[in-house]
Amino acid sequence: MKVAFFSSKSYDEEYFTNVNKTFDHKLHFFETRLDAHTVKLAKGYQAVCIFVNDKADAHVMRKLSQRNIKLLALRCAGFNNVDLDAAEKYGITVLRVPAYSPRAVAEHALALILTLNRKTHKAYNRIREGNFSLERLTGFNVSGKTIGVVGSGAIGRAFIQLLKGFEPHFLAFDPYPNEQLKNEGVEYVSLEKLLSESDIISLHCPLSPETHKMINAQNLKYVKQGAMLINTSRGKLIDTEAVIDSLRKKQLGSLGIDVYAEEEKLFFKDLSEMIIDDDTIARLISLPNVLVTAHQAFLTREALEQIAETTLQNISDFNNGQIAETNHVGRKHLGK
Template identity: 40%
Template structure:
């Protein structure tokens, strides 16, 4: 089968080629949009990424040019109108899991870089300033770590924090049966906010989690709390976060995702003026560490994404059930990213 791949990045192409098997792959680095949907003419199957637009108008255009299957190269599907896809007869499947350790380990890495002032230390060393006065961090051991969403990524993060000797609280309407082995205590959301020294977000973006962290949430958090988000940008209300940071309501934020990242992340914008003032304000704060949606970027994760993407297309082509199809029974998981 011929497969048209939108938002194809050089880092993933070798992995996709290796797993392509009988598929003929055609790439474009362009994102899927109303303007680019016509490029899929002649292809029954396409593959898209998180920055692509699969809203109702775009899906209608894809259906009109003959697209019948969309493989998501991601777990999250908040960029896809699943109800519209089902109405149009377009089948959609995601990658329900690849390497939960990739995202969990990146969250931990960001926490330690921010906490132990690694970025500031490197800059001071380059200036030959070897004083330690501005580099004090804290022990993670003994701290209370709150985890929002205890699917596979959240549990991988919890396991690492357990190894650090942290006490772990969790909020998720669906309790993970493996949580007891890590001595995880499930608590109401407000309790998690009030007691946690570190909070890490591992939930999908949907109607239940949009702006879960907003003005009220930040007012309930400890002033010394560090917030980590490697899930979806829209779980955090950016204006509320900036207010909390600038007024010392919390002590720091590690962000691998950003509410308005489309149009910024995954692109080369060197030499261009950045017009997003919220993003530039975040970037200017020393108490904020930002990475460009790269938490998933390990060889193991890229292999898993490519393999599952190609396998789901092969299943659909052969008429076999696709285990990760999202348009068979439309559902929205509340918090757990599985």
């Protein structure tokens, strides 16, 4: 099939081109993201492939349909940027990569925890400037602490398995508890109890109307004083302004994020020579107990290869009329 890739970077082109040798699709890579202004680029293609910050709303879906696009292939797990009603209305099949590399994201969450805690990023900068002082670099032992995991899907489970070596006490919040994790000693509790008892809170759930701003001013008051909050899932899971306020009041101890509510205006771009017109991200970056990475948790060689393989297989399956139900996103598949 002839496929248009939006929001593509050098690593996308490298891995998809290499993996495509076994599929033989015709791939064209656009650096621009898909939106109402760029949808015209899809003309002449049979399928469109998008990433997390592309915009596939009702207007874009209608335009894609007018250009005879029948397949929207997501090279990610989340689909909150896709209007599924419009997809159904215009007969566009939406396929995704449900679990490309849970370990990659889980390992990045651990990296954020250890970096924030032991302040290795600050120590690195100090040493480069000839400052060998240990003042204000004190951390804590992760071993024996209580770790709260919000969402126990594939990534949440990988995160728990990864941190077992620290011998913590695990609390979890999920509407659908995992029986295996329960048997392994993970205690499922309410979100309020998890927030109030956890030393480290890590978010591993998709963005939906139910999870939108699930960490907000109302429940941040339950947070254990000095707790660390980690988010490697979706930026809009947290109310950023409320989190900043909690940090300033010294209720929340530290914050590590790989995602940001307004990231589509910033992430995946080099803005080093520009004035960033976003006061919220500027405040986050200025806080000494905040660590921000730009949606790189997925970025490992293994994950990129698996994303390419699954996405291209999805395209081939669609072309052959053999869609894998686990990768198919639609209202009827979500029980709506």
